[in-house]
Amino acid sequence: xxxxxxxxxxxxxxxxxxxxxxxxxxxxxxxxxxxxxxxxxxxxxxxxxxxxxxxxxxxxxxxxxxxxxxxxxxxxxxxxxxxxxxxxxxxxxxxxxxxxxxxxxxxxxxxxxxxxxxxxxxxxxxxxxxxxxxxxxxxxxxxxxxxxxxxxxxxxxxxxxxxxxxxxxxxxxxxx
Amino acid sequence: xxxxxxxxxxxxxxxxxxxxxxxxxxxxxxxxxxxxxxxxxxxxxxxxxxxxxxxxxxxxxxxxxxxxxxxxxxxxxxxxxxxxxxxxxxxxxxxxxxxxxxxxxxxxxxxxxxxxxxxxxxxxxxxxxxxxxxxxxxxxxxxxxxxxxxxxxxxxxxxxxxxxxxxxxxxxxxxxxxxxxxxxxxxxxxxxxxxxxxxxxxxxxxxxxxxxxxxxxxxxxxxxxxxxxxxxxxxxxxxxxxxxxxxxxxxxxxxxxxxxxxxxxxxxxxxxxxxxxxxxxxxxxxxxxxxxxxxxxxxxxxxxxxxxxxxxxxxxxxxxxxxxxxxxxxxxxxxxxxxxxxxxxxxxxxxxxxxxxxxxxxxxxxxxxxxxxxxxxxxxxxxxxxxxxxxxxxxxxxxxxxxxxxxxxxxxxxxxxxxxxxxxxxxxxxxxxxxxxxxxxxxxxxxxxxxxxxxxxxxxxxxxxxxxxxxxxxxxxxxxxxxxxxxxxxxxxxxxxxxxxxxxxxxxxxxxxxxxxxxxxxxxxxxxxxxxxxxxxxxxxxxxxxxxxxxxxxxxxxxxxxxxxxxxxxxxxxxxxxxxxxxxxxxxxxxxxxxxxxxxxxxxxxxxxxxxxxxxxxxxxxxxxxxxxxxxxxxxxxxxxxxxxxxxxxxxxxxxxxxxxxxxxxxxxxxxxxxxxxxxxxxxxxxxxxxxxxxxxxxxxxxxxxxxxxxxxxxxxxxxxxxxxxxxxxxxxxxxx
Numbered sequence: 032x033x034x035x036x037x038x039x040x041x042x043x044x045x046x047x048x049x050x051x052x053x054x055x056x057x058x059x060x061x062x063x064x065x066x067x068x069x070x071x072x073x074x075x076x077x078x079x080x081x082x083x084x085x086x087x088x089x090x091x092x093x094x095x096x097x098x099x100x101x102x103x104x105x106x107x108x109x110x111x112x113x114x115x116x117x118x119x120x121x122x123x124x125x126x127x128x129x130x131x132x133x134x135x136x137x138x139x140x141x142x143x144x145x146x147x148x149x150x151x152x153x154x155x156x157x158x159x160x161x162x163x164x165x166x167x168x169x170x171x172x173x174x175x176x177x178x179x180x181x182x183x184x185x186x187x188x189x190x191x192x193x194x195x196x197x198x199x200x201x202x203x204x205x206x207x
Numbered sequence: 208x209x210x211x212x213x214x215x216x217x218x219x220x221x222x223x224x225x226x227x228x229x230x231x232x233x234x235x236x237x238x239x240x241x242x243x244x245x246x247x248x249x250x251x252x253x254x255x256x257x258x259x260x261x262x263x264x265x266x267x268x269x270x271x272x273x274x275x276x277x278x279x280x281x282x283x284x285x286x287x288x289x290x291x292x293x294x295x296x297x298x299x300x301x302x303x304x305x306x307x308x309x310x311x312x313x314x315x316x317x318x319x320x321x322x323x324x325x326x327x328x329x330x331x332x333x334x335x336x337x338x339x340x341x342x343x344x345x346x347x348x349x350x351x352x353x354x355x356x357x358x359x360x361x362x363x364x365x366x367x368x369x370x371x372x373x374x375x376x377x378x379x380x381x382x383x384x385x386x387x388x389x390x391x392x393x394x395x396x397x398x399x400x401x402x403x404x405x406x407x408x409x410x411x412x413x414x415x416x417x418x419x420x421x422x423x424x425x426x427x428x429x430x431x432x433x434x435x436x437x438x439x440x441x442x443x444x445x446x447x448x449x450x451x452x453x454x455x456x457x458x459x460x461x462x463x464x465x466x467x468x469x470x471x472x473x474x475x476x477x478x479x480x481x482x483x484x485x486x487x488x489x490x491x492x493x494x495x496x497x498x499x500x501x502x503x504x505x506x507x508x509x510x511x512x513x514x515x516x517x518x519x520x521x522x523x524x525x526x527x528x529x530x531x532x533x534x535x536x537x538x539x540x541x542x543x544x545x546x547x548x549x550x551x552x553x554x555x556x557x558x559x560x561x562x563x564x565x566x567x568x569x570x571x572x573x574x575x576x577x578x579x580x581x582x583x584x585x586x587x588x589x590x591x592x593x594x595x596x597x598x599x600x601x602x603x604x605x606x607x608x609x610x611x612x613x614x615x616x617x618x619x620x621x622x623x624x625x626x627x628x629x630x631x632x633x634x635x636x637x638x639x640x641x642x643x644x645x646x647x648x649x650x651x652x653x654x655x656x657x658x659x660x661x662x663x664x665x666x667x668x669x670x671x672x673x674x675x676x677x678x679x680x681x682x683x684x685x686x687x688x689x690x691x692x693x694x695x696x697x698x699x700x701x702x703x704x705x706x707x708x709x710x711x712x713x714x715x716x717x718x719x720x721x722x723x724x725x726x727x728x729x730x731x732x733x734x735x736x737x738x739x740x741x742x743x744x745x746x747x748x749x750x751x752x753x754x755x756x757x758x759x760x761x762x763x764x765x766x767x768x769x770x771x772x773x774x775x776x777x778x779x780x781x782x783x784x785x786x787x788x789x790x791x792x793x794x795x796x797x798x799x800x801x802x803x804x805x806x807x808x809x810x811x812x813x814x815x816x817x818x819x820x821x822x823x824x825x826x827x828x829x830x831x832x833x834x835x836x837x838x839x840x841x842x843x844x845x846x847x848x849x850x851x852x853x854x855x856x857x858x859x860x861x862x863x864x865x866x867x868x869x870x871x872x873x874x875x876x877x878x879x880x881x882x883x884x885x886x887x888x889x890x891x892x893x894x895x896x897x898x899x900x901x902x903x904x905x906x907x908x909x910x911x912x913x914x915x916x917x918x919x920x921x922x923x924x925x926x927x928x929x930x931x932x933x934x935x936x937x938x939x940x941x942x943x944x
Contacts, residue, residue, distance in 0.1 A: 047455065049491075050491045054489060058429065059489065061423070062414075063416045063420075063421040064415065064416075066420070066566070066614070067643075068566070069646045069880050073879065073880035076565060105413070112413070120412050121404075123405055123408060123846045123847075123850065125408055125412075126275070126615075126850055126851070127565070127615045128407060128411035128614070129274075129418060130614075154889035157887075158887045161887060162565075163563060163617075163858075164854045165853065165854035165855070165856065165891070166854060168853045169853070
């Protein structure tokens with residue numbers, strides 16, 4: 032059982048095949064950016080890409096994925112920031128931040144398909160992702176801002192040389 | 208939390224701050240910490256601040272971060288006073304350590320006000336030490352030196368030294384006298400009041416491990432903890448052998464715990480409800496085995512609550528006002544009502560709701576015979592630090608609590624039962640354990656926002672003044688002596704102070720469902736009733752609600768002498784006028800569309816909101832725009848406070864639309880987002896925020912913008928279609944969002 036996860040062929044043979052991709056990523060592969068929110072595909076916190084399309088990883092047993100290609104938040108921009116991630120930082124979208132990886136994966140999938148989506152297309156694409164903190168106003172703004180970057184041909188940013196109002200030292204990590 | 212309580216806490220806190228700060232600086236002011244990895248010297252200026260030779264200034268944030276932005280705003284206060292360039296600042300969470308940081312919690316919108324004086328002193332102390340070091344180095348008086356952007360400059364000679372160059376010598380200086388500290392006035396702020404990006408924004412956008420659920424330690428095992436669906440019941444037996452035989456399962460056992468409905472008691476209780484623990488090699492193996500678990504439950508000690516019975520009891524109590532217990536009264540409200548030229552009477556009600564924070568509870572605990580360590584997103588890590596040693600029979604110094612970012616709080620993480628569950632399970636299996644609640648666990652075993660019934664009656668006299676005000680608060684109670692959390696009326700002064708005859712009373716009805724602090728406790732329901740009812744009263748005397756409200760607020764004054772956390776009518780009228788001006792109050796709208804206004808004062812914040820709403824023939828609401836004017840004193844992080852307010856509006860709308868927890872036979876019926884819908888992006892209104900520059904000290908912003916939203920929308924619905932909504936959620940009155 033070998034999946035391509037973030038462009039890396041990954042052996043999942045030690046994992047029970049009925050394990051949802053969400054828990055395989057989190058508990059076995061250390062890719063904890065993908066979040067558990069509801070377990071029934073209602074909240075979108077576990078959104079990843081399956082062959083480029085956004086899916087709910089809590090509903091996908093790893094044994095049913097064949098040789099699919101999976102992209103998680105950690106692999107969205109191999110090195111640096113995707114235009115959507117950058118827009119999320121610039122618009123200071125997050126409050127608690129728990130849903131945002133799923134929101135970003137949903138938004139990036141939309142923009143990869145429609146670089147300049149209508150408000151209606153944004154609403155439809157994002158309706159599956161709950162933000163309990165209520166940052167929807169900023170999410171919509173960030174999608175518009177990422178759309179502008181993508182339309183001008185810029186897809187990835189080097190976080191070091193961007194003029195973001197953040198210190199790269201703040202990229203943080205957990206204290207333990 | 209009432210303003211009285213805020214004051215009590217601030218006073219206690221100020222005392223702690225004073226001693227805590229002294230300890231912090233004297234204990235660590237002379238310590239030079241060497242970072243091994245890069246051999247660069249890091250000089251510690253206080254428990255909060257260290258400066259690296261590379262120029263990075265590390266500032267600690269002492270209160271838990273659950274999305275309210277304090278990991279950014281609290282360090283900003285220090286950075287402002289020490290004149291650190293924000294681009295040099297790296298933010299970390301401080302350890303949980305009462306000796307250095309006092310009580311560490313996130314509640315009551317208190318993080319900012321409780322730390323305001325302390326952190327300004329910390330920043331000013333660091334600046335004074337850096338100045339003194341520069342003065343010795345340059346051999347000039349400190350009076351000739353200035354600071355800006357992590358740099359001390361001697362203007363006359365043109366020389367300057369960076370904080371990084373000065374930190375080592377500064378850290379070895381004696382502490383300056385507190386009386387000599389110079390603090391900035393608001394006009395001198397460079398950082399405070401500006402929009403600063405959340406310190407964790409980049410880490411969040413990249414999916415870095417930040418949250419409680421992300422914690423992993425070596426040899427970690429994973430546990431589900433299954434409690435009786437009828438809250439408070441206990442397992443008699445279970446098919447443990449079958450569960451233990453499941454793939455990936457390491458152990459399964461019953462924890463006796465404490466039967467009976469649990470109660471919200473952060474400071475004293477380490478109650479763990481009885482249940483079955485399933486310990487497995489990963490989260491999924493535990494969840495999968497759980498599906499096969501068969502438990503014989505003893506429901507005798509469990510809650511027998513039933514939503515319909517509670518509603519019937521409340522309505523019956525509303526009809527027996529004469530039996531209610533008086534809380535507060537003046538004049539003769541009954542007589543004044545008889546004499547009033549216009550009278551309104553209405554019963555307002557709200558159902559239980561769940562916190563539904565997006566990250567379900569989890570906790571990693573590593574308990575051995577000698578020590579214990581927990582990683583938790585608790586809003587009250589200090590309480591865990593105090594109570595966990597007793598639960599595990601370990602000395603205090605053997606217990607370490609790590610405060611980790613939480614995926615939403617809203618009051619849900621004030622209690623710590625998930626921490627105590629993890630600790631007991633880890634102690635039993637002798638391995639580090641992550642207890643992971645399912646969404647269903649999280650919703651079914653919440654400390655809910657209390658259901659509440661508010662019967663109101665008021666009269667207006669010939670001169671257009673409110674002459675009588677009667678309020679009857681009907682709330683659930685476990686013991687029929689004290690209301691369960693969230694059901695206690697606390698003296699508010701408004702509108703009572705403006706009404707010559709008032710009478711406020713309460714009746715308790717039986718309810719065992721656990722309730723707790725849900726964003727702006729009590730206010731979240733009371734504001735809806737008060738502001739809707741006052742609007743009804745205005746309509747009864749054919750007066751525009753803005754005019755009616757401004758008139759009722761009356762002359763400019765503080766409602767409590769000497770209490771700067773009290774309602775101030777000038778500030779109140781300021782936000783009402785600002786929100787109305789921004790919304791274009793009074794403009795003519797098409798049929799089926801209306802503007803609604805509400806004002807509410809809570810958590811020391813004055814907030815007015817105007818909603819523009821249209822209602823179609825099927826009673827479907829569209830909330831187009833919400834204009835908010837808020838006065839929470841000095842703004843710390845403008846982007847952060849705007850975000851909290853935008854979020855409060857969305858939260859308010861989400862909750863009023865169709866959120867309700869119903870109970871049958873002590874069992875929660877709605878346990879996931881399919882049955883308990885949260886607002887989604889297409890329904891989110893545009894939100895326009897205006898912060899008032901009132902010149903007062905800062906107060907918190909996590910809660911006060913929530914209460915006015917529901918009445919603003921309700922009043923707009925009335926303006927749009929003439930129907931008055933008196934129930935939360937609005938779906939009970941046939942409306943949908």
